[in-house]
Amino acid sequence: MTMKRVLSGIQPTHDSFHLGNYLGAVKQWVELQHKHDAFYCVVDLHALTIETDPALLRKRSLASAAQLIALGVDPDKCTLFLQSHVSEHNQLGWIMECLAGFGEASRMTQFKDKSQKSGTDRTVVGLFTYPMLQAADILLYQADLVPVGEDQRQHIELTRDLAGRFNSRYGDTFQLPEAYILKAGAKINDLQDPTSKMSKSANSMQGVIEIMDTPEVNAKKIKSSMTDTGREVLFNEKEKPGISNLLTIHSALSGRSISELESEFAGKGYGDFKSTVADVVVDYLRPIRQRALELLEDESGLIAVLRQGAEKAQVVAEKTLASTYKNLGLVER
Ligand code: AMP
Ligand code: TRP
Numbered sequence: 193m194t195m196k197r198v199l200s201g202i203q204p205t206h207d208s209f210h211l212g213n214y215l216g217a218v219k220q221w222v223e224l225q226h227k228h229d230a231f232y233c234v235v236d237l238h239a240l241t242i243e244t245d246p247a248l249l250r251k252r253s254l255a256s257a258a259q260l261i262a263l264g265v266d267p268d269k270c271t272l273f274l275q276s277h278v279s280e281h282n283q284l285g286w287i288m289e290c291l292a293g294f295g296e297a298s299r300m301t302q303f304k305d306k307s308q309k310s311g312t313d314r315t316v317v318g319l320f321t322y323p324m325l326q327a328a329d330i331l332l333y334q335a336d337l338v339p340v341g342e343d344q345r346q347h348i349e350l351t352r353d354l355a356g357r358f359n360s361r362y363g364d365t366f367q368l369p370e371a372y373i374l375k376a377g378a379k380i381n382d383l384q385d386p387t388s389k390m391s392k393s394a395n396s397m398q399g400v401i402e403i404m405d406t407p408e409v410n411a412k413k414i415k416s417s418m419t420d421t422g423r424e425v426l427f428n429e430k431e432k433p434g435i436s437n438l439l440t441i442h443s444a445l446s447g448r449s450i451s452e453l454e455s456e457f458a459g460k461g462y463g464d465f466k467s468t469v470a471d472v473v474v475d476y477l478r479p480i481r482q483r484a485l486e487l488l489e490d491e492s493g494l495i496a497v498l499r500q501g502a503e504k505a506q507v508v509a510e511k512t513l514a515s516t517y518k519n520l521g522l523v524e525r
Pocket of ligand 2: 201235325326329330338340344347
């Protein structure tokens with residue numbers, strides 16, 4: 193039996209992932225690597241669509257890789273690499289650009305939102321062609337499944353359309369991938385504004401638990417999280433969004449059910465509960481942060497791990513690109 197192939201990518205746009213990224217995305221990556229042939233990619237080329245200081249981009253790419261490993265993405269069980277290390281991504285990206293329609297690409301909502309925010313003059317062409325590079329990321333590896341958040345569904349649909357179009361014009365070349373939309377239950381909200389999702393673009397970082405923050409900072413953020421009305425620790429997203437969010441976090445990290453936690457805290461009040469959640473989060477993240485820092489201390493060791501990942505990835509990528517070129521009628525060298 194051959195294992196299904198999985199591919200996903202995450203942008204190195206911040207110094208630290210937050211708890212939402214972990215519980216909503218990376219945790220599923222870790223689970224999927226055991227029963228699938230998984231390829232995980234830090235999409236540093238995609239991150240160039242946002243102008244970033246070179247030293248910062250470098251730091252964030254390595255920090256992202258270190259955090260993924262510390263969170264359980266195991267380079268011995270999956271293929272973990274940096275997108276820029278495998279040049280086939282750019283090469284197939286161009287082919288995808290020549291396949292996609294201008295109107296089709298113009299309908300991508302992520303492009304529309306982002307370009308509207310910054311205005312045409314400050315929008316780079318790379319933001320427009322971003323989904324075609326993403327399609328290349330996926331199709332190069334003949335991925336069956338692409339674990340992503342709901343916001344990426346449209347990009348995966350586009351990828352399927354492009355793959356199907358190529359196959360029917362030039363002969364069977366690409367596997368049609370399916371979006372594997374991450375469970376909605378894993379949505380984590382902001383601690384200060386618990387009706388909106390925890391996000392790196394929040395106005396204030398007070399409500400965002402970052403993997404790389406110190407245990408003290410994170411404990412404080414949880415203890416000073418928004419207090420709902422009432423006093424009982426009960427899961428009720430409408431009336432107690434703050435407490436419900438903390439229950440979700442506790443349950444996701446401790447593996448205990450929400451109803452079990454409600455009984456444990458019956459009659460105990462918010463203060464006790466928040467302290468316990470702070471302990472659970474801090475105890476969970478402490479060794480992860482420690483491991484990420486250790487990995488970052490040995491930078492050449494970390495780069496060597498990524499190089500091995502890139503070598504494994506390239507074997508597959510080369511093969512797909514070669515058959516793509518051949519089917520297109522590009523002359524062999
Ligand atoms: P982003 O950098 O916001 O695009 O997020 C990277 C990944 O983390 C995506 O797969 C998102 O779906 C996931 N993610 C981001 N924020 C949250 C959140 N608050 N709760 C659950 N998942 C999230
Ligand atoms: N666009 C994705 C995001 O913003 C990141 C990404 C790039 C990706 N290439 C990918 C996700 C390939 C899945 C597969 O989250």
